[in-house]
Amino acid sequence: MWAIIGLLMIGGVISLFEILPLIKQKNWREVTVFFILLSIGLLLNILLVLRIEIPTPLDLLNQLYKPFTF
């Protein structure tokens, strides 16, 4: 629980420092991309903290490239 709150707080502090100047300059494009990437990153990290197993994308690649290895 504390780990999740800590993660969210780190995310909040970072966005405070990074985003406020951008909002003043009205760079909405940057703000959108920043928040989308940050929320994906935070979501993955929260899943890791909760010890929920995330399927690794590399198994798919392993299957895909099996014929090309010798």
Added chain:
Amino acid sequence: MLEKGKISAFDFQVIVLVFTIGSSILVGPGLLARFAKQDAWMASSLALMISVSFVFLYIRLASLYPSLTFVECNEKILGKWIGNMVSILFLSYFYYLSSGLVREIGDFLTTQVLVETPIQMIMIMFLLISLFGVRLGLEVICRTAVIFFPWIVGFLLMWFLFLIPEIKLVHIQPIFEGGIVPIIQGSYHSLGLPFLELAIFLMISPYVTEKESVKKAFYRGTFIGGIILSFLVTISILVMGAEFTARNTYPSYILGKKISIGEFVQRIEIIVAIIWLFTIYFKLTICYYGLALGLAQVFKLNNYKILLFPLAFLIISLALFSHPDIVHFHEFLDHTWTPLSLTICFFLPLFVYVIGVIRKKRAIENQSNTENI
């Protein structure tokens, strides 16, 4: 222009060299020895010779539009949608590569040096330093590489010199034991590590000021770095034998433990480890930088620095969940990495290059046609 920094051809050469040594110094010898046994040194030289053709392709692609990065090139050549899709594919490869490097350094430090520290902490520390470098820009990264370059060379020289008394020629005999097939196999699997990864320099070459000498610098950097790697593989086989090299996770670290000059200079492996702490740091920083710059260009942002913190979260999480254990990591490295690198870093740029040449020719023809009318 997102990046205002300018680097010289010499800076570029140094950063290519350091990138080539990169993380292959840790995992390269083991991988080659697993495939080619005691002939690994031949496999490594063969891979170096083949890799010159990749560098040739990258240079041709970079000279098609000398002032554009690969991502901008894609958009100009393939149009908005397909170009951006190709760019995203290219960048996702380097996203994995950065997280793989973070994972590598974390695994190395937790198993060999700082055994009781949680891996997350090491990864976060290492990535934060890298983030600091990327935030300061390309110029700072390259100047730092030039400052640390003599240290890397000095430690490498010291390492090689101290290992000379341990060499036993019997370890590389019999030559050609398994015929030519294992050698080709070994060199095929070491192509992706590190030579195909040099494609990230397509993102950096537009910022070199001397356009003419950049080609020479690229070739020279790759070649010297590759020779250092081959030399390293040869020495690890000569000192420890093929079996022992293949069995170890970090053969070059064990090599450092073998050093013993008159029972006085001993256990200097951590000084040796500094070499790859530096080289992996620069490799990670360059990948991270290319990733952030490319992503900013895909989304048409004014500033790539804004993306660094979200990317740090993404890289850390992928580094933690991509490989459940080190066996999975080595399996992936041995069997999937080179074919994957070939598709993303060779066939994709080749495709872009061919289409770019056709489009350029057609544009010239159209121009002459309209002039005739």
